[in-house]
Amino acid sequence: MRISVKRTGGFAGLTRRWSVEVGGDELERDWREVIEACPWEAVPAQENQPDRFIYDIQAGERQATLPERELTGPWLRLVDMARRAAGQQSG
Amino acid sequence: MHCSIVPPYLLRRIARLERDSLQPAAEAARRALLRTAGLNRTRQAKVRQLSAVLPAPSVLHPGPEPARGPEAWAELAPDRQINDAQHGERLPGKRVRSEGRPPVADPVVNEAYDGLGSTFELFARVYGRNSLDDAGEVLRATVHYGQDYDNAFWNGTRMVFGDGDGQILKGFTGSLSVIGHELTHGVVQYTANFAYQGQSGALNESMADVFAVLVEQYALRQTAAEASWLIGEGLFTDQVSGVALRSLKEPGTAYDDDVLGKDPQPGSMAGYVQTSDDNGGVHLNSGIPNRAFALLALRLGGYAWERAGLIWYDALTGPDVGAQTDFAGFVRATESAAVKRYGRDSEEYAALAAAWAAVGLMD
Numbered sequence: 001m002r003i004s005v006k007r008t009g010g011f012a013g014l015t016r017r018w019s020v021e022v023g024g025d026e027l028e029r030d031w032r033e034v035i036e037a038c039p040w041e042a043v044p045a046q047e048n049q050p051d052r053f054i055y056d057i058q059a060g061e062r063q064a065t066l067p068e069r070e071l072t073g074p075w076l077r078l079v080d081m082a083r084r085a086a087g088q089q090s091g
Numbered sequence: 092m093h094c095s096i097v098p099p100y101l102l103r104r105i106a107r108l109e110r111d112s113l114q115p116a117a118e119a120a121r122r123a124l125l126r127t128a129g130l131n132r133t134r135q136a137k138v139r140q141l142s143a144v145l146p147a148p149s150v151l152h153p154g155p156e157p158a159r160g161p162e163a164w165a166e167l168a169p170d171r172q173i174n175d176a177q178h179g180e181r182l183p184g185k186r187v188r189s190e191g192r193p194p195v196a197d198p199v200v201n202e203a204y205d206g207l208g209s210t211f212e213l214f215a216r217v218y219g220r221n222s223l224d225d226a227g228e229v230l231r232a233t234v235h236y237g238q239d240y241d242n243a244f245w246n247g248t249r250m251v252f253g254d255g256d257g258q259i260l261k262g263f264t265g266s267l268s269v270i271g272h273e274l275t276h277g278v279v280q281y282t283a284n285f286a287y288q289g290q291s292g293a294l295n296e297s298m299a300d301v302f303a304v305l306v307e308q309y310a311l312r313q314t315a316a317e318a319s320w321l322i323g324e325g326l327f328t329d330q331v332s333g334v335a336l337r338s339l340k341e342p343g344t345a346y347d348d349d350v351l352g353k354d355p356q357p358g359s360m361a362g363y364v365q366t367s368d369d370n371g372g373v374h375l376n377s378g379i380p381n382r383a384f385a386l387l388a389l390r391l392g393g394y395a396w397e398r399a400g401l402i403w404y405d406a407l408t409g410p411d412v413g414a415q416t417d418f419a420g421f422v423r424a425t426e427s428a429a430v431k432r433y434g435r436d437s438e439e440y441a442a443l444a445a446a447w448a449a450v451g452l453m454d
Binding site: 006008009010011012013014015047048049050051052053054056065 | 241242243244245246247259260263269272273276286287288295296299323326336337351355356367368369370373374375
């Protein structure tokens with residue numbers, strides 16, 4: 001499964017991407033629980049605060065866009081894991 | 092007279108609440124404050140018009156009423172509070188410097204304190220505005236937010252600065268234009284309150300950039316021709332090929348780097364970016380009104396905060412703009428502001444029309 005995070009906005013307006021391909025065993029062991037814990041269907045639509053980041057998160061077929069303020073709990077864990085894993089995969 | 096049941100000082104306290112569970116109450120209080128500020132603004136605008144106060148000597152009207160405003164503006168004074176999040180994400184963090192206190196050991200705290208002061212200076216001395224709400228609101232900043240946090244933002248009541256990631260971006264208090272930018276988001280919130288999405292969001296961003304460069308130019312007493320017109324100069328680490336994050340004079344030229352790519356800002360409507368990223372490209376399409384402002388200021392010459400800045404400030408704080416104003420609406424607001432101040436046959440109005448035409452926003 002491909003898990004990817006695209007972060008846009010922020011004062012600098014720089015787009016950053018982190019993406020990782022996760023195999024079956026690893027998916028079940030490390031990722032499944034946090035992916036299932038994310039409320040993919042219940043992302044609140046609220047206006048972002050000026051210069052805060054916007055996160056576009058994908059895990060396989062599932063996708064969510066959320067303002068930085070909503071990046072808490074399992075969302076934050078998932079993004080942190082994806083960033084760390086992407087850093088390792090790209091060397 | 093206030094029409095609100097909750098007194099303003101209490102609204103201010105509620106509006107400042109930063110616990111997530113209290114956000115609905117805080118948002119409601121902020122909206123109420125905005126309404127109150129709007130009423131005050133209308134009154135103040137009337138007072139200002141009656142006293143015909145204009146800082147540019149060329150436009151002072153001789154008459155029996157002496158222009159008393161600017162002398163009073165000289166007495167406006169900021170009230171600053173700097174807090175330190177100590178690399179956590181809880182706001183506001185620990186108070187480390189208050190108004191009138193001497194510098195502390197941490198240079199980041201002092202940069203924030205001085206930057207808030209420079210921003211207050213521009214709005215007070217040039218436009219007669221007493222802080223963000225024009226009623227003396229405390230200027231609040233939190234530094235050292237988060238771990239390797241590569242951003243700075245305005246949360247509705249305070250500006251928040253990260254220290255950068257050290258790889259691409261350095262600490263955000265290092266550039267006065269960043270501080271001017273964040274505080275101007277506060278001014279916008281109390282005035283036009285442009286919704287942070289699409290074209291109105293790009294206008295919100297553009298106002299923040301325009302007054303940010305004016306804060307710098309005013310602090311350095313630079314003319315339009317002398318100024319860099321850059322936002323975030325010196326924020327990139329040595330590893331990045333780029334001079335700054337944005338250029339108002341030449342959008343799209345601030346950086347060109349292997350990793351980051353090229354500065355994607357358009358400088359005219361021909362390059363307008365349709366995207367769902369970044370709240371609808373608010374940091375991208377802001378390049379279009381940014382460039383119109385720089386062109387106007389360069390065409391008029393002299394200090395950009397004087398004639399060009401006054402037209403923009405009048406438009407931002409005037410009756411012709413609101414949350415859903417788009418580019419065309421803002422063009423009309425600046426035209427109406429220029430006509431009011433300088434007349435339709437003026438050099439200023441002609442230069443304004445030429446500037447908007449150059450970015451593709453005029454027939």
